[in-house]
Each structure stands twice: as C-alpha cells, then as structure tokens.
Amino acid sequence: MTEVKPIQSKEQQEYYCGICGIEYNADALAYAASEDGAFLGMTQFAIRGKAGIIYNIALRPGIDDTESLFIMGRAAMNFIDLCGISDIYFEDDDKKLGGRLGFRHNSEGRLYVNSVGLFTAPCKSCEKSDG
Numbered sequence: 001m002t003e004v005k006p007i008q009s010k011e012q013q014e015y016y017c018g019i020c021g022i023e024y025n026a027d028a029l030a031y032a033a034s035e036d037g038a039f040l041g042m043t044q045f046a047i048r049g050k051a052g053i054i055y056n057i058a059l060r061p062g063i064d065d066t067e068s069l070f071i072m073g074r075a076a077m078n079f080i081d082l083c084g085i086s087d088i089y090f091e092d093d094d095k096k097l098g099g100r101l102g103f104r105h106n107s108e109g110r111l112y113v114n115s116v117g118l119f120t121a122p123c124k125s126c127e128k129s130d131g
Helices: 010-020 066-082 095-100
Strands: 002-006 029-035 038-048 051-059 087-090 111-114
Touching: 002 066, 010 029, 010 038, 029 066, 038 066, 051 066, 066 087, 066 095, 095 111
Parallel strands: 051 087
Antiparallel strands: 002 029, 029 038, 038 051, 087 111
C-alpha cells in the first residue's frame, strides 16, 4: 500500500530531489511516497498568497507507478485545500498527469483547478475550471 507523508527536513527533501532528478526547492513543502518502507517518489508544492502551486511530482529512477504519482498529487492538493486555498496551479512538465489530477488550462494557459468541493463532491468539481 502506498503511503504519502510529509518530508520532515530540508536535508531529506534535497536528498530525495537528487534521487528523483528534480530541482530542489528550499521554499517548497514536500511529500514522499513509499511502499513497505521503500521510497517511491516525491512532490514539492507551496502556498503563495491565495494560490497553491504544485511544482513537481516525480518517481525515483526505475519506478513506473502512475498510481503513486496520482496519490502524491492529490495529497498535495488536499493539503492546500485544507489550508483554505482553492486556487491551485500545476507547474510540473507532466501535463498528462496534471490532466488526470483534474487540472485544465485556464485563460492564461496555465494548468489550474479550483478545489472547492473537490474532496467533498468530486464529480461536481470537474465541471469547474478557468481560474
């Protein structure tokens, strides 16, 4: 079973970024995914003003697990939503994953989702976009 938990130290976050081949963002929050204690991948995200931003979601080399990518993305989105922020942007290069997570291009061309109701009434939130 995949578990997603906050990365507790910046040193650990930087180390995991190195494993996953992504740029370390010292200003970002981060979650790590694991299965049976084995590190699978991570995501970095932040709250900036009245918006949440998912910077990246990555797996360690040799892992092919789209479900874990999705779970990490939704975990970050849920945290942002629980902080009272409903406007979330997706900046990772994997636009297909962004689409699976519910992000759509807004009028500015950015991948965006409004999370109001996403975790309480997910079908209704799919009807929203354009932030």
